[in-house]
Amino acid sequence: MAKIPTVFIDGEAGTTGLQIRERLAILPDIAVRSIDPSRRKDPTARLALMAEVDLVVLCLPDDAAKESTAMAASLGADAPRLVDASTAHRVDPDWVYGLPELTPDQPARIAAAMRVSNPGCYPTGAILLLRPMIEAGLLPADHPISVNAVSGFSGGGNAMIAAYESRTAPDFELYGLTLEHKHVLELQQYSGLTRRPIFVPSVGDFRQGMIDSIPLHLDTLPGKPKPADIEALLAARYAGSDYVRVVPGTAKLEPQALNNTNLLELRVHGSEARGQAILTARYDNLGKGASGAAVQNIGLMLGIAVETRLPAAAE
Known part of the structure; x- marks a missing residue:
């Protein structure tokens, strides 16, 4: 009988870690190993568990994720494979970027990687909106791009979650207005943009769910594409994808419809007469934006078909 692969979530008490654990708990082909809560910050106990498992998920602040990475590396040939959910290694060339839909060969790269x-x-x-357009020549890599986004408060960490749950936070808030948000470099690198995009994140008074939106003046683009041209390009790019869907544009869009799944919907809301379009991506910031994506990567790395939804959504 084949050995069931084992996974240790380093930092499983956090929001992302808890949801990864819930998703993994319904998978019969993966065993989750946990550390005694009283020893979760004990380096000796963590290292011992790392030596026993096949894969470790890092659900930690950036500095702690770097420390855990060095700890795992100290095991040499016995080091487990890693999936890092922090920001620490997203643009590190020694790590494989864990977005399977990035390119046709990305799933194979993730499957073969030691560090994702x-x-x-x-x-x-x-990224999923912009990269196909840049690769197809519909959007110049140096085009000035603005990405506006809204997320549920669960993406903001423990302090933000506490503020919203205690009703001391505003109903809606723009942030990152110094234009130095830590996601900008990742967004630019993997979309293929050569000009730094403007990124305007915001948070609303709902727990989870997310929408990215990108406005475009189509008459400024090569060939002056129509909204239907962009939609057709995206539909062809993600045809057959398990999780990314291209669906018709709408007059309104709310952010919570895909919560507790790993699905992501792309839309082109456009006016051919006006020569304008708004590209949107809707998904769960804790699903395809975090824990669902991590489980998808774990499945690829361990060679296992996985269910990426939370148990309640899978019923």
């Missing part, structure tokens, strides 16, 4: 960096929530949708 899970994508950031905000960049995921924008």
Whole structure:
């Protein structure tokens, strides 16, 4: 009988870690190993568990993720494979970027990797919208791009979650207005943009769900593409994808419809008469934007078909 692969979530008490654990709990072909809560910050206990498992998921702040990576590396040939859910290694060339839909060969690269960096929530949708257009020549790599995004408050960490749950936070808030948000470099690198995009994130008074939106003046683009041309390009690019769907544009869009799944919907809301379009990506910031994406990567790395939804959504 084949050995069931084992996974240790380093930092499983956090929001992303808890949801990864819930998703893995319904998979019969993966065994999750946990550390005694009283020893979760004990380096000796963590290293011992790392030596026993096949894969470790890092659900930690950036500095702690780097420390855990060095700890795992100290095991040499016995080092486990890693999936890092932090920002620490997303643009590191020694790590494989964990967005399977990035290119046709990305799933194979992830499957073969020892170290995979899970994508950031905000960049995921924008990258999947922009990269096909740049590769096809519909959008110049140096075109000035603005990405506007709204997320549920669960993506903002423990302090933000506490503020919203205690009703001390505003109903809606723009942030990152210094134009130095940590996701910008990742967004630029994997979309293929050569000009730094403007990124405007925001948070609303709902727990989870996300929309990225990118406005375009189509008459400024090569060949002046119509909205239907962009939609057709995206539909061809993601045809057959398990999780990314290209669906018709709408007059309104709310962010929570895909919560607790790993699905992502791309839309082109356009006016051919006006020569304008708004590209949108809707998904769960804790699903395809975090824990669902991590489980998708774990499945590729361990060679196992996985269910990426939470148990309640899978019923």
